[in-house]
Amino acid sequence: MSGGLHPPAPGALRLAGLTLGYDRHPAVHHLDGTIPAGDLLALVGPNGAGKSTLLKGLVGEIPCLEGAVLRGVPREAVAYLPQADEIDRSFPLSVLDLVGMGLWRWAGPWRSLGRRRGRVLEALAAVGLSGFEERGIGTLSGGQFQRALFARLILQDAAVILLDEPFTGIDARTLQDLLALIARWHGQGRTVVAALHDLDQVRAHFPSTLLLAREPVAWGPTRQVLTAANLARAARLSEAWDENAAVCARGPAGEAGHHHHGSGPTLVHGGQDHHDHAHHGHGHRHGDAA
Amino acid sequence: MSAVLSGLLAGALGPFEFGFMRRALVGCLALSVSAPPIGVFLMLRRMSLMSEAMSHAILPGAAAGFLVAGLSLPAMTLGGLVAGLVVALLAGLVTRVTALREDASLAAFYLISLAGGVLLVSLRGSQIDLLHILFGSVLALDDAALWLLGGISTLTLFALAVLYRPLVMECVDPLFLRTVSRAGGPAHYAFLGLVVVNLVAGFQALGTLLAVGLMLLPAITARFWAADLGGLIGASVLFGALASVAGLVLSYHLDLPSGPAIVLVAGFVYLVSMLAGPRGGLLRRLVRPRHLEA
Numbered sequence: 103m104s105g106g107l108h109p110p111a112p113g114a115l116r117l118a119g120l121t122l123g124y125d126r127h128p129a130v131h132h133l134d135g136t137i138p139a140g141d142l143l144a145l146v147g148p149n150g151a152g153k154s155t156l157l158k159g160l161v162g163e164i165p166c167l168e169g170a171v172l173r174g175v176p177r178e179a180v181a182y183l184p185q186a187d188e189i190d191r192s193f194p195l196s197v198l199d200l201v202g203m204g205l206w207r208w209a210g211p212w213r214s215l216g217r218r219r220g221r222v223l224e225a226l227a228a229v230g231l232s233g234f235e236e237r238g239i240g241t242l243s244g245g246q247f248q249r250a251l252f253a254r255l256i257l258q259d260a261a262v263i264l265l266d267e268p269f270t271g272i273d274a275r276t277l278q279d280l281l282a283l284i285a286r287w288h289g290q291g292r293t294v295v296a297a298l299h300d301l302d303q304v305r306a307h308f309p310s311t312l313l314l315a316r317e318p319v320a321w322g323p324t325r326q327v328l329t330a331a332n333l334a335r336a337a338r339l340s341e342a343w344d345e346n347a348a349v350c351a352r353g354p355a356g357e358a359g360h361h362h363h364g365s366g367p368t369l370v371h372g373g374q375d376h377h378d379h380a381h382h383g384h385g386h387r388h389g390d391a392a
Numbered sequence: 393m394s395a396v397l398s399g400l401l402a403g404a405l406g407p408f409e410f411g412f413m414r415r416a417l418v419g420c421l422a423l424s425v426s427a428p429p430i431g432v433f434l435m436l437r438r439m440s441l442m443s444e445a446m447s448h449a450i451l452p453g454a455a456a457g458f459l460v461a462g463l464s465l466p467a468m469t470l471g472g473l474v475a476g477l478v479v480a481l482l483a484g485l486v487t488r489v490t491a492l493r494e495d496a497s498l499a500a501f502y503l504i505s506l507a508g509g510v511l512l513v514s515l516r517g518s519q520i521d522l523l524h525i526l527f528g529s530v531l532a533l534d535d536a537a538l539w540l541l542g543g544i545s546t547l548t549l550f551a552l553a554v555l556y557r558p559l560v561m562e563c564v565d566p567l568f569l570r571t572v573s574r575a576g577g578p579a580h581y582a583f584l585g586l587v588v589v590n591l592v593a594g595f596q597a598l599g600t601l602l603a604v605g606l607m608l609l610p611a612i613t614a615r616f617w618a619a620d621l622g623g624l625i626g627a628s629v630l631f632g633a634l635a636s637v638a639g640l641v642l643s644y645h646l647d648l649p650s651g652p653a654i655v656l657v658a659g660f661v662y663l664v665s666m667l668a669g670p671r672g673g674l675l676r677r678l679v680r681p682r683h684l685e686a
Contacts, residue, residue: 196620
């Protein structure tokens, strides 16, 4: 009945009645839909809207409270740049070694990275860090470090790339470089999802947008999603954490997940290939509910 | 001049005319090759004090072995190994399934373990036995003990070589390792296992309390001399070996207990390095060379 639990097209991600959260309190509620392969999707919403939580759920870092994430690629082929990384910058490691971690899928625990040194240097050059390879990671500035992490993403060569607020504390020039890199990934047909705050940036560089306020408010072509009405609704919906919230009455994924008329998402079926065939039943029934 | 030198040399080598001193030297050198690199990783993961806790956790196992078989090396080793691994695994497990952080759960388990150990030892045996367990018997290493030390040292070096990359990644960026591989968990537990095994080895030679000394002091000292991981590991092994040799020689000439002598030499080297070490040493901070142009 629902979109089915068979995996989506390669490179696509399907969210089937996805509920994510902490301590049973959902941070993302009953999310349905498909991120098609090759999409360049901006994740937008107020603080606490569940953007980071959704990305963590997509990469499998936190378990689903309900529903599922179906990936059209193996979990290892999903690259993830977290907002608050857990990187120990005091560790005596060179930039080359940090960036070289991106080759893990090829190198595993034992293969020498020597033969791919050229690739690592290329990736460093692509983010403007040529000559930094022997520097310790502790000596990099915030922006340089972010560039290094993007170089690692290049080497990961992933079909799906998830970025959690990748431009926080980044100067204008670095921003332009990183946006160009993301555009290149998009051109290569990779699926890119980025949580962002700067709406002008989203309008200028991201063809599609998911506006999130713990529930999907609108999802589709950026111009049609980022309307004043939708943004106001998102702000209203991002309610406070209720310690004594009742148990959610909505059933598990795919059954009663579509009966929430009150706050259903506005699915914008523009020229976007938003619901590919695999996703058909889902998107339409969602449209009905909204 | 040469007379002074040869006198010094004789003083340094003289003690090793005796078989028990040679055995002690071999045992300590074996330990110096494996324990300090483990200490380097502990220090870099900010788990230095965790090894202290683990060393206490070993005590009840050794004590149980002592209760069953008296001062028997295999029994006490096996007991220590089991107790250490159980505490390490339990602490890791509690951390993964509850909200408690690893240091807190480890503290809880090792305190239980230590109290149990002291209780067990006092049930039978005297103060002297307790001292023996706590401070080791490097001058009484028999063949079995030497084989054990050598075996543990070899195992540790092989395991570190195999685990090196996942271990470094787990230290630097555990989240990244989790997203690309499932090797992080096994690498972490294998590393905890190596800590326990090396502490058990050290407990043969130096006793439970001082085993940590030879693991951590050379590693911390190396921080003042080397910048990258390879250098840290190399320097820590060197300092460990230096402390072992100098400690044994001193203990022979000055008639000191050898375990504490070794650790005190390691501590002395640490203090000197803290003052004079080229990487962040105190003198270096006071006398700064002028900064570069770029």
